[in-house]
Amino acid sequence: MAHTPVNHPARPIYRAIGGLTGLYLVVFGVLGIIASTGNEILAQDDTRVLGQGTNLGFSLLSVLLGIVVLVGTALGRNIDVAINQWLAYSLMVVSLAGLAFIRTDANIFNFSITTVVVVMSAALVLLMVGMYGKVGTEDEAEAFQKARLVL
Numbered sequence: 234m235a236h237t238p239v240n241h242p243a244r245p246i247y248r249a250i251g252g253l254t255g256l257y258l259v260v261f262g263v264l265g266i267i268a269s270t271g272n273e274i275l276a277q278d279d280t281r282v283l284g285q286g287t288n289l290g291f292s293l294l295s296v297l298l299g300i301v302v303l304v305g306t307a308l309g310r311n312i313d314v315a316i317n318q319w320l321a322y323s324l325m326v327v328s329l330a331g332l333a334f335i336r337t338d339a340n341i342f343n344f345s346i347t348t349v350v351v352v353m354s355a356a357l358v359l360l361m362v363g364m365y366g367k368v369g370t371e372d373e374a375e376a377f378q379k380a381r382l383v384l
Contacts, residue, residue: 239369248306251317251362254355255302258295261285265292275341286345294342298324302359310368317363324356 241247265287269280274290281287287295298320305316331344331352342348 238365239367239373240371241365241367244366244368247362247366248309248313250358251313251366252303252306254358254362255299255306258299258302258355260299261287262292262295262297262299265289265295268292275343277338277340277343280343281345285348285351286343287348288343291342291344291348314363314367317359317366321356321360321363324352324359328352328356 261283265280265282266289268282269276269287269289269292272278272280272289274288274293276288278288279286282292301316302313302320305313327342328349331340331342332346332349334340335344335346335349344352
């Protein structure tokens, strides 16, 4: 039995939201690279981009993750669903680790509270997009609909 909706009517909207989230990560990362040029890769300073604390390392990671989301969105065929779900869980871990280490020397990505909130929000958006963007055959969609009606 499927646990997530298949062929959801709003699937194109969710896919677009996933693409916009990937685009945000790329833009944030590029702006972060520009702002932190000349600093150490894991510097812990007052570099801020779009109100968020960052450094060159986190900016590069954001660009990489954003490109992965955009490529997954462009490919579709449930590849985007898998990418969005795995990256969502990964970003949740990064966000919670950033929160746990925010005022310590272990804050390697130079997170601020705003960064934690934005990264966790992006993770939740990607998780939602991953859950509602699944494409399947008509038989799979019908099986999901029947299972949903039984519950």
